[in-house]
Amino acid sequence: MHWLLTGHTGFKGSWLALQLIEAGHEVSGLALDPEPGALFEAAELAPRMRTDLRGDIRDPQTVRSALDRTRPDVVVHLAAQPLVRESYRDPRTTMETNVMGTFNVLEAVGASASVQAHLLVTTDKVYRNVNQVAGYVESDALGGHDPYSASKAMSDLLAQSWLASFGGPPTAIVRAGNVIGGGDVSTDRLLPDLLRSFAAGTPAVIRYPDAVRPWQHVLDCLAGYRLIVDALLAGDGAGEWNIGPGPDSFVTVGALADLAARLWGDGATWTTDGAENPHEAALLALDATKARSVLGWADRLPFDRAVGWTVDWQRRVHAGEHPRDVTVDQLTAFEALPR
Ligand SMILES: NC(=O)c1ccc[n+]([C@@H]2O[C@H](COP(=O)([O-])OP(=O)(O)OC[C@H]3O[C@@H](n4cnc5c(N)ncnc54)[C@H](O)[C@@H]3O)[C@@H](O)[C@H]2O)c1
Numbered sequence: 001m002h003w004l005l006t007g008h009t010g011f012k013g014s015w016l017a018l019q020l021i022e023a024g025h026e027v028s029g030l031a032l033d034p035e036p037g038a039l040f041e042a043a044e045l046a047p048r049m050r051t052d053l054r055g056d057i058r059d060p061q062t063v064r065s066a067l068d069r070t071r072p073d074v075v076v077h078l079a080a081q082p083l084v085r086e087s088y089r090d091p092r093t094t095m096e097t098n099v100m101g102t103f104n105v106l107e108a109v110g111a112s113a114s115v116q117a118h119l120l121v122t123t124d125k126v127y128r129n130v131n132q133v134a135g136y137v138e139s140d141a142l143g144g145h146d147p148y149s150a151s152k153a154m155s156d157l158l159a160q161s162w163l164a165s166f167g168g169p170p171t172a173i174v175r176a177g178n179v180i181g182g183g184d185v186s187t188d189r190l191l192p193d194l195l196r197s198f199a200a201g202t203p204a205v206i207r208y209p210d211a212v213r214p215w216q217h218v219l220d221c222l223a224g225y226r227l228i229v230d231a232l233l234a235g236d237g238a239g240e241w242n243i244g245p246g247p248d249s250f251v252t253v254g255a256l257a258d259l260a261a262r263l264w265g266d267g268a269t270w271t272t273d274g275a276e277n278p279h280e281a282a283l284l285a286l287d288a289t290k291a292r293s294v295l296g297w298a299d300r301l302p303f304d305r306a307v308g309w310t311v312d313w314q315r316r317v318h319a320g321e322h323p324r325d326v327t328v329d330q331l332t333a334f335e336a337l338p339r
Pocket of ligand 1: 006009078081
Protein backbone atom coordinates (compact mmCIF):
# COMPACT_ATOMS: atom_id res chain seq x y z
CA MET A 1 0.00 0.00 0.00
CA HIS A 2 1.34 3.46 -0.87
CA TRP A 3 0.66 6.24 1.63
CA LEU A 4 1.08 9.99 1.12
CA LEU A 5 1.51 11.88 4.38
CA THR A 6 1.30 15.65 4.43
CA GLY A 7 3.42 16.84 7.35
CA HIS A 8 5.74 13.81 7.20
CA THR A 9 8.66 15.89 8.49
CA GLY A 10 6.80 16.70 11.73
CA PHE A 11 6.44 14.80 14.98
CA LYS A 12 3.42 12.61 14.26
CA GLY A 13 4.36 12.33 10.59
CA SER A 14 7.82 10.95 11.37
CA TRP A 15 6.51 8.33 13.79
CA LEU A 16 3.80 7.32 11.30
CA ALA A 17 6.20 7.21 8.34
CA LEU A 18 8.69 5.04 10.21
CA GLN A 19 5.96 2.76 11.51
CA LEU A 20 4.49 2.29 8.02
CA ILE A 21 7.89 1.72 6.43
CA GLU A 22 8.81 -0.85 9.09
CA ALA A 23 5.49 -2.58 8.35
CA GLY A 24 6.40 -2.85 4.65
CA HIS A 25 4.37 0.04 3.19
CA GLU A 26 5.64 2.61 0.73
CA VAL A 27 5.48 6.15 2.06
CA SER A 28 5.66 9.50 0.29
CA GLY A 29 5.37 12.90 1.93
CA LEU A 30 4.67 16.57 1.31
CA ALA A 31 5.79 19.07 3.95
CA LEU A 32 8.10 21.94 4.74
CA ASP A 33 11.68 21.19 5.71
CA PRO A 34 12.00 19.64 9.18
CA GLU A 35 12.73 21.80 12.20
CA PRO A 36 16.34 21.64 13.43
CA GLY A 37 16.90 18.42 15.36
CA ALA A 38 13.56 16.95 14.26
CA LEU A 39 12.97 13.21 14.47
CA PHE A 40 12.67 13.07 10.66
CA GLU A 41 16.35 13.98 10.32
CA ALA A 42 17.57 12.38 13.52
CA ALA A 43 16.08 9.03 12.48
CA GLU A 44 17.38 9.48 8.89
CA LEU A 45 14.00 8.95 7.32
CA ALA A 46 14.53 10.78 3.99
CA PRO A 47 16.32 7.92 2.19
CA ARG A 48 13.57 5.51 3.24
CA MET A 49 10.74 7.56 1.72
CA ARG A 50 9.46 6.64 -1.74
CA THR A 51 9.08 10.35 -2.54
CA ASP A 52 10.09 13.12 -0.15
CA LEU A 53 8.46 16.29 -1.44
CA ARG A 54 9.05 19.68 0.13
CA GLY A 55 6.44 22.32 -0.59
CA ASP A 56 3.80 24.56 0.91
CA ILE A 57 0.24 23.24 1.15
CA ARG A 58 -1.02 26.84 0.93
CA ASP A 59 -0.24 26.61 -2.80
CA PRO A 60 -2.96 24.60 -4.59
CA GLN A 61 -0.68 23.65 -7.49
CA THR A 62 1.93 22.22 -5.10
CA VAL A 63 -0.66 19.96 -3.52
CA ARG A 64 -2.20 18.94 -6.84
CA SER A 65 1.18 18.06 -8.33
CA ALA A 66 2.13 16.05 -5.19
CA LEU A 67 -0.97 13.89 -5.73
CA ASP A 68 -0.28 13.63 -9.47
CA ARG A 69 3.34 12.65 -8.93
CA THR A 70 2.81 10.11 -6.17
CA ARG A 71 -0.61 8.61 -7.03
CA PRO A 72 -1.06 7.23 -3.48
CA ASP A 73 -3.63 4.71 -2.24
CA VAL A 74 -4.01 6.45 1.12
CA VAL A 75 -3.64 10.12 2.09
CA VAL A 76 -3.18 11.24 5.68
CA HIS A 77 -3.37 15.02 6.01
CA LEU A 78 -1.29 15.99 9.03
CA ALA A 79 0.41 19.19 7.84
CA ALA A 80 -0.60 22.18 9.91
CA GLN A 81 0.56 25.04 12.05
CA PRO A 82 -0.28 23.09 15.26
CA LEU A 83 0.68 25.40 18.13
CA VAL A 84 -1.72 27.62 20.10
CA ARG A 85 0.82 30.28 21.09
CA GLU A 86 2.24 30.49 17.58
CA SER A 87 -1.32 31.04 16.34
CA TYR A 88 -1.49 34.21 18.47
CA ARG A 89 1.88 35.35 17.08
CA ASP A 90 0.96 34.62 13.45
CA PRO A 91 -2.77 34.11 12.99
CA ARG A 92 -2.65 34.68 9.23
CA THR A 93 -0.20 31.86 8.52
CA THR A 94 -2.11 29.62 10.93
CA MET A 95 -5.40 30.25 9.13
CA GLU A 96 -3.94 30.00 5.64
CA THR A 97 -2.14 26.76 6.43
CA ASN A 98 -4.85 25.05 8.44
CA VAL A 99 -7.91 26.21 6.52
CA MET A 100 -6.85 26.86 2.92
CA GLY A 101 -4.16 24.17 3.11
CA THR A 102 -6.89 21.69 4.01
CA PHE A 103 -9.05 23.07 1.19
CA ASN A 104 -6.19 22.41 -1.24
CA VAL A 105 -5.78 18.86 0.05
CA LEU A 106 -9.51 18.13 -0.21
CA GLU A 107 -9.60 19.49 -3.74
CA ALA A 108 -6.51 17.57 -4.89
CA VAL A 109 -7.62 14.31 -3.25
CA GLY A 110 -11.07 14.76 -4.81
CA ALA A 111 -9.48 15.06 -8.26
CA SER A 112 -7.21 12.04 -7.75
CA ALA A 113 -8.12 8.69 -9.30
CA SER A 114 -5.81 6.67 -7.05
CA VAL A 115 -6.86 7.55 -3.48
CA GLN A 116 -8.95 4.88 -1.75
CA ALA A 117 -8.87 6.31 1.77
CA HIS A 118 -8.35 9.82 3.13
CA LEU A 119 -7.76 10.69 6.77
CA LEU A 120 -7.91 14.33 7.88
CA VAL A 121 -6.30 15.07 11.22
CA THR A 122 -7.87 17.78 13.34
CA THR A 123 -7.78 18.01 17.16
CA ASP A 124 -9.74 17.85 20.42
CA LYS A 125 -9.56 21.66 20.36
CA VAL A 126 -12.18 21.79 17.59
CA TYR A 127 -14.97 21.40 20.15
CA ARG A 128 -16.72 24.46 21.55
CA ASN A 129 -15.16 24.40 25.00
CA VAL A 130 -17.78 24.63 27.71
CA ASN A 131 -15.50 23.17 30.42
CA GLN A 132 -17.69 20.11 30.68
CA VAL A 133 -16.40 17.24 32.80
CA ALA A 134 -17.75 14.52 30.51
CA GLY A 135 -15.69 14.15 27.36
CA TYR A 136 -16.83 15.68 24.09
CA VAL A 137 -18.53 13.32 21.65
CA GLU A 138 -18.33 13.52 17.88
CA SER A 139 -21.75 15.17 17.52
CA ASP A 140 -20.94 18.04 19.95
CA ALA A 141 -20.80 21.57 18.58
CA LEU A 142 -17.51 22.87 17.23
CA GLY A 143 -15.98 26.19 18.22
CA GLY A 144 -12.63 27.73 19.00
CA HIS A 145 -11.46 30.65 21.13
CA ASP A 146 -7.81 30.95 20.15
CA PRO A 147 -6.77 31.19 16.48
CA TYR A 148 -5.37 27.66 16.34
CA SER A 149 -8.54 26.04 17.70
CA ALA A 150 -10.71 28.16 15.42
CA SER A 151 -8.57 27.28 12.39
CA LYS A 152 -8.87 23.57 13.13
CA ALA A 153 -12.63 23.83 13.76
CA MET A 154 -12.88 25.62 10.41
CA SER A 155 -10.85 22.94 8.66
CA ASP A 156 -13.09 20.28 10.22
CA LEU A 157 -16.28 22.06 9.09
CA LEU A 158 -14.73 22.72 5.70
CA ALA A 159 -14.05 19.01 5.26
CA GLN A 160 -17.59 18.10 6.30
CA SER A 161 -19.00 20.65 3.87
CA TRP A 162 -16.68 19.57 1.05
CA LEU A 163 -17.60 15.91 1.45
CA ALA A 164 -21.33 16.65 1.64
CA SER A 165 -21.15 18.93 -1.40
CA PHE A 166 -18.63 17.27 -3.69
CA GLY A 167 -18.05 13.76 -2.31
CA GLY A 168 -14.66 12.16 -2.88
CA PRO A 169 -12.93 8.99 -1.76
CA PRO A 170 -13.91 7.50 1.63
CA THR A 171 -12.80 10.13 4.15
CA ALA A 172 -12.57 10.31 7.92
CA ILE A 173 -11.97 13.33 10.14
CA VAL A 174 -10.03 12.40 13.26
CA ARG A 175 -9.89 14.50 16.41
CA ALA A 176 -7.15 13.52 18.85
CA GLY A 177 -5.85 15.15 22.00
CA ASN A 178 -2.40 16.07 23.28
CA VAL A 179 0.00 13.42 22.17
CA ILE A 180 3.37 12.80 23.75
CA GLY A 181 6.33 10.73 22.65
CA GLY A 182 10.05 10.87 21.97
CA GLY A 183 11.46 13.21 19.37
CA ASP A 184 8.99 16.10 19.56
CA VAL A 185 11.09 19.24 19.09
CA SER A 186 8.25 21.77 19.15
CA THR A 187 8.60 24.75 21.42
CA ASP A 188 5.60 25.65 23.58
CA ARG A 189 4.64 22.00 24.11
CA LEU A 190 4.82 20.85 27.68
CA LEU A 191 6.80 17.62 27.64
CA PRO A 192 9.36 18.71 25.00
CA ASP A 193 9.90 21.94 26.98
CA LEU A 194 10.31 19.96 30.23
CA LEU A 195 12.72 17.43 28.76
CA ARG A 196 14.86 20.13 27.14
CA SER A 197 15.20 21.86 30.52
CA PHE A 198 15.90 18.61 32.38
CA ALA A 199 18.60 17.68 29.87
CA ALA A 200 20.16 21.15 30.24
CA GLY A 201 20.02 20.85 34.05
CA THR A 202 17.86 23.97 34.43
CA PRO A 203 14.45 24.19 36.15
CA ALA A 204 11.62 23.95 33.64
CA VAL A 205 9.08 26.79 33.54
CA ILE A 206 5.48 25.80 32.87
CA ARG A 207 2.24 27.65 32.24
CA TYR A 208 -1.18 26.62 33.51
CA PRO A 209 -0.13 23.87 36.01
CA ASP A 210 -3.80 23.31 36.90
CA ALA A 211 -4.99 22.81 33.30
CA VAL A 212 -6.25 19.28 32.65
CA ARG A 213 -5.30 17.61 29.39
CA PRO A 214 -6.00 14.13 27.98
CA TRP A 215 -2.44 12.81 27.57
CA GLN A 216 -1.87 10.04 25.07
CA HIS A 217 1.21 8.37 23.62
CA VAL A 218 1.67 9.10 19.92
CA LEU A 219 1.66 5.37 19.15
CA ASP A 220 -1.81 4.92 20.63
CA CYS A 221 -3.05 7.84 18.56
CA LEU A 222 -1.47 6.43 15.38
CA ALA A 223 -2.94 2.98 16.10
CA GLY A 224 -6.34 4.69 16.04
CA TYR A 225 -5.54 6.43 12.74
CA ARG A 226 -4.51 3.13 11.17
CA LEU A 227 -7.64 1.30 12.33
CA ILE A 228 -9.74 4.06 10.77
CA VAL A 229 -7.82 3.79 7.50
CA ASP A 230 -8.36 0.01 7.56
CA ALA A 231 -12.09 0.64 8.02
CA LEU A 232 -12.12 3.15 5.14
CA LEU A 233 -10.35 0.67 2.86
CA ALA A 234 -12.96 -1.94 3.83
CA GLY A 235 -15.73 0.46 2.75
CA ASP A 236 -16.59 1.70 6.22
CA GLY A 237 -15.34 4.33 8.66
CA ALA A 238 -16.23 7.59 6.89
CA GLY A 239 -17.19 10.46 9.21
CA GLU A 240 -15.84 11.94 12.43
CA TRP A 241 -13.87 10.08 15.09
CA ASN A 242 -12.45 10.97 18.48
CA ILE A 243 -9.23 9.22 19.40
CA GLY A 244 -8.39 10.02 22.99
CA PRO A 245 -7.41 8.28 26.21
CA GLY A 246 -9.74 7.30 29.06
CA PRO A 247 -10.36 9.43 32.17
CA ASP A 248 -7.29 7.98 33.96
CA SER A 249 -5.20 10.00 31.54
CA PHE A 250 -7.02 13.30 32.16
CA VAL A 251 -4.24 14.72 34.29
CA THR A 252 -3.11 18.20 35.23
CA VAL A 253 -0.08 19.77 33.61
CA GLY A 254 1.51 19.99 37.10
CA ALA A 255 1.04 16.28 37.81
CA LEU A 256 2.58 15.38 34.46
CA ALA A 257 5.53 17.68 35.18
CA ASP A 258 6.01 16.03 38.61
CA LEU A 259 6.01 12.55 37.09
CA ALA A 260 8.38 13.50 34.28
CA ALA A 261 10.79 15.16 36.75
CA ARG A 262 10.76 12.08 38.99
CA LEU A 263 11.37 9.72 36.06
CA TRP A 264 14.18 11.89 34.69
CA GLY A 265 15.93 12.04 38.08
CA ASP A 266 19.12 14.10 38.48
CA GLY A 267 17.20 16.57 40.68
CA ALA A 268 15.00 17.75 37.77
CA THR A 269 12.49 20.41 38.85
CA TRP A 270 9.96 22.86 37.45
CA THR A 271 8.48 26.23 38.40
CA THR A 272 5.42 28.15 37.31
CA ASP A 273 5.54 30.96 34.79
CA GLY A 274 4.21 34.08 36.55
CA ALA A 275 3.83 36.01 33.28
CA GLU A 276 0.54 36.94 31.67
CA ASN A 277 -0.19 34.24 29.08
CA PRO A 278 -2.73 34.16 26.26
CA HIS A 279 -5.95 32.25 26.82
CA GLU A 280 -5.76 28.46 26.53
CA ALA A 281 -8.64 26.13 27.28
CA ALA A 282 -8.62 24.94 30.91
CA LEU A 283 -10.25 21.53 30.47
CA LEU A 284 -10.37 19.40 27.37
CA ALA A 285 -11.48 15.81 27.41
CA LEU A 286 -12.52 13.54 24.58
CA ASP A 287 -14.99 10.68 24.66
CA ALA A 288 -13.64 7.96 22.36
CA THR A 289 -16.43 5.46 22.97
CA LYS A 290 -17.23 5.33 19.26
CA ALA A 291 -13.68 4.29 18.32
CA ARG A 292 -13.58 1.76 21.14
CA SER A 293 -16.91 0.14 20.33
CA VAL A 294 -16.85 0.29 16.52
CA LEU A 295 -13.15 -0.24 15.80
CA GLY A 296 -12.09 -2.12 18.93
CA TRP A 297 -9.48 0.58 19.48
CA ALA A 298 -8.07 1.00 23.00
CA ASP A 299 -5.06 2.70 24.51
CA ARG A 300 -2.25 0.27 25.14
CA LEU A 301 -0.11 2.69 27.15
CA PRO A 302 -1.75 4.09 30.29
CA PHE A 303 -0.73 7.59 31.39
CA ASP A 304 2.28 6.57 33.55
CA ARG A 305 3.73 4.36 30.84
CA ALA A 306 3.08 6.92 28.09
CA VAL A 307 5.11 9.46 30.08
CA GLY A 308 7.66 6.77 30.99
CA TRP A 309 8.23 5.81 27.33
CA THR A 310 8.64 9.47 26.38
CA VAL A 311 11.17 10.19 29.13
CA ASP A 312 12.97 6.91 28.36
CA TRP A 313 13.24 7.80 24.63
CA GLN A 314 14.82 11.15 25.48
CA ARG A 315 17.10 9.69 28.16
CA ARG A 316 18.44 7.03 25.79
CA VAL A 317 19.07 9.53 23.00
CA HIS A 318 20.64 11.92 25.53
CA ALA A 319 22.95 9.04 26.51
CA GLY A 320 24.08 8.61 22.89
CA GLU A 321 21.79 5.96 21.35
CA HIS A 322 20.67 6.55 17.76
CA PRO A 323 17.16 8.08 17.65
CA ARG A 324 16.13 5.69 14.88
CA ASP A 325 17.11 2.64 16.97
CA VAL A 326 15.27 3.91 20.03
CA THR A 327 12.20 4.70 17.92
CA VAL A 328 12.21 1.29 16.23
CA ASP A 329 12.65 -0.40 19.64
CA GLN A 330 9.56 1.41 20.89
CA LEU A 331 7.59 0.57 17.72
CA THR A 332 8.46 -3.10 18.22
CA ALA A 333 7.64 -3.03 21.94
CA PHE A 334 4.32 -1.35 21.21
CA GLU A 335 3.34 -4.02 18.67
CA ALA A 336 4.04 -6.67 21.31
CA LEU A 337 1.66 -5.10 23.85
CA PRO A 338 -1.70 -6.80 24.36
CA ARG A 339 -4.51 -5.14 22.41
N1 LIG B 1 0.99 16.87 18.62
C1 LIG B 1 -0.18 17.03 19.22
O1 LIG B 1 -0.28 16.98 20.46
C2 LIG B 1 -1.43 17.22 18.40
C3 LIG B 1 -2.67 17.22 19.07
C4 LIG B 1 -3.83 17.35 18.31
C5 LIG B 1 -3.73 17.49 16.94
N2 LIG B 1 -2.52 17.52 16.31
C6 LIG B 1 -2.52 17.66 14.86
O2 LIG B 1 -1.69 16.63 14.30
C7 LIG B 1 -1.04 17.12 13.13
C8 LIG B 1 0.46 16.90 13.22
O3 LIG B 1 0.96 17.58 14.37
P1 LIG B 1 2.47 17.44 14.81
O4 LIG B 1 2.46 17.41 16.29
O5 LIG B 1 3.14 16.33 14.09
O6 LIG B 1 3.04 18.85 14.32
P2 LIG B 1 4.52 19.26 13.83
O7 LIG B 1 4.63 20.72 14.01
O8 LIG B 1 5.54 18.40 14.46
O9 LIG B 1 4.48 18.93 12.27
C9 LIG B 1 3.76 19.74 11.39
C10 LIG B 1 4.06 19.30 9.96
O10 LIG B 1 3.30 20.13 9.08
C11 LIG B 1 4.18 20.66 8.11
N3 LIG B 1 3.70 21.97 7.66
C12 LIG B 1 3.42 23.06 8.43
N4 LIG B 1 3.04 24.09 7.64
C13 LIG B 1 3.07 23.62 6.36
C14 LIG B 1 2.79 24.19 5.10
N5 LIG B 1 2.38 25.46 4.99
N6 LIG B 1 2.96 23.42 3.99
C15 LIG B 1 3.39 22.13 4.09
N7 LIG B 1 3.65 21.54 5.27
C16 LIG B 1 3.49 22.27 6.39
C17 LIG B 1 5.53 20.76 8.78
O11 LIG B 1 6.56 20.85 7.81
C18 LIG B 1 5.52 19.46 9.56
O12 LIG B 1 5.91 18.41 8.70
C19 LIG B 1 -1.47 18.58 12.98
O13 LIG B 1 -2.55 18.64 12.08
C20 LIG B 1 -1.91 18.96 14.38
O14 LIG B 1 -2.84 20.01 14.36
C21 LIG B 1 -1.37 17.38 17.02
